[in-house]
Amino acid sequence: MTHAYNESYLSNAKDRLSSFFDYAINDCKIKPDWITVLFINTGYAEQFERGNPAYVAGMSGVELARAVILKAYGRKELPKPTNSEECSPEYWAGWALAEYQWYCGRRFKDIFERIPLTKIIGMYSVYHEMDITNFIDTMEEFYKAAEGDSNLKRIRESRGLSQSELAEQSGIKVRNIQMYEQRVNNIDKAQAQTLYKLSRVLGCDIEDLLENPMM
Incomplete structure (x- = not known):
């Protein structure tokens, strides 16, 4: 399978996407499935999924979230990030999703239209302590099962x-x-x-x- 970009950027991408979702959902109180819409429609998802260094390594996840929100809504007062030592389900979802997207090379748009972020977050309790390959295999099953839907x-x-x-x-x-x-x-x-x-x-x-x- 052809991966989305060079593996050398994968660790950074996982760190950025996990912080992106954690901050946007838990601190900015944006609904999970709506932040994916903003991520895609503002064009940042396309840059991220291609492994553009400016986005997967050049800015933090919080900076990415702020850029997406500001572009979507214009000037907006945004909260400071919460400094938490615990890995939230949203944080884990971003971490795991970044690896899945890198692995399969699909667009975020295609992934989220078949597997909503809320469904991925809901996988946390079962998959967060498993090897990432189990998550990837299940995601592939979900993706293929959704292919027949309109x-x-x-x-x-x-x-x-x-x-x-x-x-x-x-x-x-x-x-x-x-x-x-x-x-x-x-x-x-x-x-x-x-x-x-x-x-x-x-x-x-x-x-x-x-x-x-x-x-």
């Missing part, structure tokens, strides 16, 4: 939203969402306004929701 379902679940919550926030009837996710109705033929409303709530591009965007 793009809408994967993205919705990666945002931690139920069908009814997405319906309420977007103004699209829950039955329509169900029909798109089950592929009974072709989302590629949905009205532009429908796609816009869904993408706005989900924080993604309209093209991300389509099954065959090139058709």
Whole structure:
């Protein structure tokens, strides 16, 4: 398998991503699945996943989190990092995820659309004392199992939203969402306004929701 970048940067990447999630979630109180959206949409995830030294080694995890939040929201008062000697589930999730992403070479966008960060954090109690290969093997199983889901379902679940919550926030009837996710109705033929409303709530591009965007 082709790794995402040179292994010499992996230790730094694990340290940065673990601190990034720990600070953003526990200190800044940003929901786990929303910080992944900000991480991706601000462009920092793409630089990180390529092993750009400026991001995986040139700044701390806290600095990375602050850069992401400031770019997403503009000027924002951010708290000081909590100095804790304990490894939080969020910290561990970042540490383990950095190794998984390096191992598989996939984009963070593709990983999070199939395996939400909340699900990875929930793996802490079982996997944090195991060898990292056990985590990687399970992540691969989750990733492949999600391949059959529609793009809408994967993205919705990666945002931690139920069908009814997405319906309420977007103004699209829950039955329509169900029909798109089950592929009974072709989302590629949905009205532009429908796609816009869904993408706005989900924080993604309209093209991300389509099954065959090139058709």
